[in-house]
Amino acid sequence: MLQLCKVTKSLFISNGRSACSDELIQQEAVTLCINVSKLQPFPAAGIKKLRVPVYDDPGEDLYSHFDRCADAIQQEETRGGRSVVYCKNGRSRSAAVCVAYLMKHRRLTLAEALQKVKTARHVIDPNPGFMSQLQRYEQELKKRRREAD
Template sequence: METSDCIIEGLYLGGVMAALNERDLQAKSITHVLSVDEKPLPDVLTSRLNYRHVFALDLYDFDLLSVFPESISYIDQARESGGRVLVHCQAGISRSSAVVIAYLMYKLNMTKQKAVEYVSSIRHFIKPNDGFQEQLQLFENMGARIDKTHSEFRAYQLNKLAIKFQCGQYSGGEELVIFINHKWHAVEK
């Protein structure tokens, strides 16, 4: 059965099978699990651990950047309280590795490239999809935090909004109003 890999003290990375491997969880004294996946783990497991699920699809255009703050906070709180956290997705290759890389960028002030190289040196087969790679680069460009005033972030948000509109998934004006109001004074004459 799959096991998780220790990335840094108190932080492990793996796939769903590692999250379901109770023997490995106990052997590594894992106290927290963060699922970065489409579906949460079964209740029978999550009731025994401190558990958090963040919805994420492994698609180029999925906005993983928006789950970075919650995920980083969860990992940080677990580690600072002396806990050990396993971050997983389906295979431990793309979604969860991108979240772990973002955490290292934030916590250890690593560049995206250094964080990817470091995690790859431990878990050799990680490969955040190209969209997640771009979001990690944006995260680095913003100083490993979400800066809603950063021009690249605003362009990213506008692009997401345009895609929603084109796909017929745009539900109303709230997102657009928030986006426009932030810079409205700059375009008013």
């Protein structure tokens, strides 16, 4: 079944097949596609596109993309747009990016953010490498907030 799973009112997570359904993209009024893969195609619909070229491999560096993706999702929401984050299966890479966004812009803990994404799409399971990068990101965000206060 093709579907975009709603994480927040302006953020969806999905697999590559669903994200490339122009019908679904239009139906959910998606304005930004974040494709967290090297090989998955983009939908044809004339919308903003951001590619994060990583494989679903624990050794891949997804950490360095967290800020850029989280900020892009937030910027889209501020403009009244909606984003979909996807990878091949919508389980590991896309989930990690959604979790990073929730931690940065919704100020959720890693555990809360994981739970929120899992509620939207129960098959999510970031690989061990991405989980440790998310833990590092959580610490980094805490540090930034302390310095800002």
